[in-house]
Amino acid sequence: MTDNLSDLLSNLFEVRTQKSALEKTEKAILAELKPLVDPKFDALPDAPIVGGGVALTRTVGTSRSVQADLLLERGVSPDIVNFATRTTTYFSYRVKEAKQ
Secondary structure, eight states: OHHHHHHHHHHHHHHHHHHHHEEEEEEEHHHHHHHHHHHHHHHHHHHEETTTTEEEEEOOOOOOEEEHHHHHTOOOOOHHHHHHOOOOOOOOOOOOOOOO
């Protein structure tokens, strides 16, 4: 069991290291790609851009967050803020190389 645990921890570390590197690469590619494709999408928002055997589409998304302290400053009742606030508890597993 201990060997399996060690293997799993090593695998997790390796996968997260690769994931981090890939996310950095993705961010760099998108930074280069956006100035090329955004004018085309602005002209024809619903038309995909096709190249290299893949089709690229652009979708609009919205991210919202509510800050309880700002609502409280504006006079919203703490009971209402608490009622409207959803809280989810979760575990986060972090892995790093052990110092020797």
